[in-house]
Amino acid sequence: MTVEQTAEGELYLLDLKSKERKFVIEKPFMMDSAKSEGFVSRLENPIPEGSWSNDIEVSSFQKGDQWIVELKPSMDWLMSDDRVYPVIIDPTVKVYQPKNDLNDTTIRSAAPDQTGGADLEMGAGFHSTTNNIVRSLIQFDLGKLPAGSKVMNAQLNLRLSSVWNDTASSIGLYEASSAWEENRATWQRRTQSALWTNKGGDFNSSLLSSQTVGALDTAAVEPQLFKWTIKPEIVQKWMDQPTQNLGLMLKATNETLATYKKFYSGDYSSKLQYSPKLTITYYPVSRLGLESYWSYAEHELSDGQGYVNLGTGNLVLDFADFSVTGRGNSGFSFARTYNSKAVDDSPLGVGWSYTGSETVAEFPNGDVLYTDTDGTVHLFTYNTVTKTYKAPAGLYLQLVKANADAFVITDFNGNRVVFRDLIKNPEQQGRIYPIDYAEDRNKNKIIYKRQADGTLTGITDATGRTLTLAYENGRIVHGTFENVKKFSYTYDTAGRLKTSTIYKDDLTGSTTTYNYGTDGRLNNVIDANNQTTTYIYNAEFLEQVKQPTISS
Incomplete structure (x- = not known):
């Protein structure tokens, strides 16, 4: 394999002959052992907002038959009086999939160039300590559904994984209005070469639905389930005109309220049963089965x-x-x-x-x-x-x-x-x-x-x-x-x-x-x-x- 590095610090591992991208090493981040007061999670190794940084220089070079990747973390961040050791530096390697059945990512105002396509959680809310607004994008591939089907109803199902404090927050669901890429989207950019029209992601301001999310119930056997209703005509549009399926935006309806909530993402591979789900009930018009009035x-x-x-x-x-x-x-x-x-x-x-x-x-x-x-x-x-x-x-x-x-x-x-x-x-x-x-x-x-x-x-x-x-x-x-x-x-x-x-x-x-x-x-x-x-x-x-x- 050979390596391609982007200006944003991502590394793509390419097939030596075809030059096809096989793996992506997203820009790494580092996190310390601090946890904001009130932070609770069901994950074994959660990453609280405010305890991490992406201020890391990435470089790579070939040495013989090996590729060397060097990471140079910010000394200012490491030496800050606020640091709680140990510190973990995490370069995330994942299979490069330009089109998944599910794409999801988290974007952050306090880290405007940081991608979140490999995050194990999707977040929404506001971390006041670091003045960080957290939003998430999610998109489902509907290509496997029968063409011409009539959508009867649809809803987005998410499982709660972490919260920063028990304050109840209204988490709203909106329709995204610009195309974006899971491994490229940041607070500022929607793809490698294109900026959002508005920082923080482009979306239709009409609220699809909202859910009030409060405390995390760590004693429950199953993570709490939250459901957002989506108008059937929106999903119908996505099915009939796939290019109109730009996904969804998840954000707090009040982004000055000091709390954030996180949900399992599609990248949490050990708990795939908790992955985001778009449940659609549809009426197939392809005339399945046998009836006397068909030929x-x-x-x-x-x-x-x-x-x-x-x-x-x-x-x-x-x-x-x-x-x-x-x-x-x-x-x-x-x-x-x-x-x-x-x-x-x-x-x-x-x-x-x-x-x-x-x-x-x-x-x-x-x-x-x-x-x-x-x-x-x-x-x-x-x-x-x-x-x-x-x-x-x-x-x-x-x-x-x-x-x-x-x-x-x-x-x-x-x-x-x-x-x-x-x-x-x-x-x-x-x-x-x-x-x-x-x-x-x-x-x-x-x-x-x-x-x-x-x-x-x-x-x-x-x-x-x-x-x-x-x-x-x-x-x-x-x-x-x-x-x-x-x-x-x-x-x-x-x-x-x-x-x-x-x-x-x-x-x-x-x-x-x-x-x-x-x-x-x-x-x-x-x-x-x-x-x-x-x-x-x-x-x-x-x-x-x-x-x-x-x-x-």
């Missing part, structure tokens, strides 16, 4: 059926891995469906839905999304006057809210499906109700057994017989019915469904293999007879299905 081109598979939505180019594969008859036609099957345009993960991998994955999701405005077994999403619109739900055109189902924790869907034959709010996820803005049981008009029930977190563990019919599902690493690995294995699954290193084996008896089974492209979409299916069906896409649209030739 499809069909093709057969040895153990399933394939469909291509002629309007959207979505590939749908449908498999029934197990079925059993029951009393009064109340039997059930375990089926799974693949949608090439689906992006959500499941216990069968990205793109797969299955029997028992059905849910309804309730939004703050009262609207409800019903997702059925094959991944089709149906929007029920809530009427605030009549307190009823209107089904989408062509869907002949009635939805009612039975109580605070349950919804019921009834078809025209009187069959009911009950959904209960079993999943208590504080990170989500809407409420998710998984399927609890299905009941025919003769009161025969199919019950879906779940763990406390909503994981489906079994399906029991009206006579008490149970299909039991086993898991490894969050993936379904096999299903047994009355203690006899009926099917099993394996997965590749990316967690995608690799094989499905359907057992005729305890010993023999037929295996189907699934292979995926670099974009994650299913490229081909190889059946138990070693016959391959290949799928060819143009971007996200399926254009061609190549089926095996039958020879005599």
Whole structure:
């Protein structure tokens, strides 16, 4: 490798041949052991504002086959009567990623040239001792969400990590109005070559939302969670026009109030579960799943059926891995469906839905999304006057809210499906109700057994017989019915469904293999007879299905 040094003191490690940036050594900082009175943190080695400095000269030179980096800290800072030893000098090395799923950084008025892209925390507030205003920038990549989706609601979730005193402060969220780079942004600059129009970052002065943050609860098992609501139309704009996604600004609404609050950043790798999250509930318009009012081109598979939505180019594969008859036609099957345009993960991998994955999701405005077994999403619109739900055109189902924790869907034959709010996820803005049981008009029930977190563990019919599902690493690995294995699954290193084996008896089974492209979409299916069906896409649209030739 070779080294490139910037005027700001950053060092980039370049590939010797391609000159591509591989690592960045951000301008180092030094901190002493002082802690401002009232500072409290959940981090093992926190960095309080006011206890650090970036007054360090950086130089580098080659010596033989080595690169030497010299750091010359300010003697004035080191010899100050305010210093509390020991002092740590920290040159932070990180993989250079010009485009992450998440970019975040902290900028400081008292250190106008200091970058904060590698900081383990994001801060907002005012450290009066050093006259330091602290702000943070954050940006999420929305490129993996289905194009054309309608955003229903969105919120930013942050976990509190440190505070300087218990004074309650209103922390506001604003939309950034200029592009910036995580490893370049400072109080003065947004990129290496461009200044902010206004020092401290450019942002729309209209407040999106705010949260009052006070003391840090160090006794709590989980860090305190704070949520900022973001207008759906803003996130919709980011999805429809990615160049308009300039990120968000986090700052105190009163920057003269002597307190600051910090939150876990995306760089705190040992606690990634506490990373900033942008939770979005969206309504996909890519017509996932199967409905009679859509047009499809069909093709057969040895153990399933394939469909291509002629309007959207979505590939749908449908498999029934197990079925059993029951009393009064109340039997059930375990089926799974693949949608090439689906992006959500499941216990069968990205793109797969299955029997028992059905849910309804309730939004703050009262609207409800019903997702059925094959991944089709149906929007029920809530009427605030009549307190009823209107089904989408062509869907002949009635939805009612039975109580605070349950919804019921009834078809025209009187069959009911009950959904209960079993999943208590504080990170989500809407409420998710998984399927609890299905009941025919003769009161025969199919019950879906779940763990406390909503994981489906079994399906029991009206006579008490149970299909039991086993898991490894969050993936379904096999299903047994009355203690006899009926099917099993394996997965590749990316967690995608690799094989499905359907057992005729305890010993023999037929295996189907699934292979995926670099974009994650299913490229081909190889059946138990070693016959391959290949799928060819143009971007996200399926254009061609190549089926095996039958020879005599």
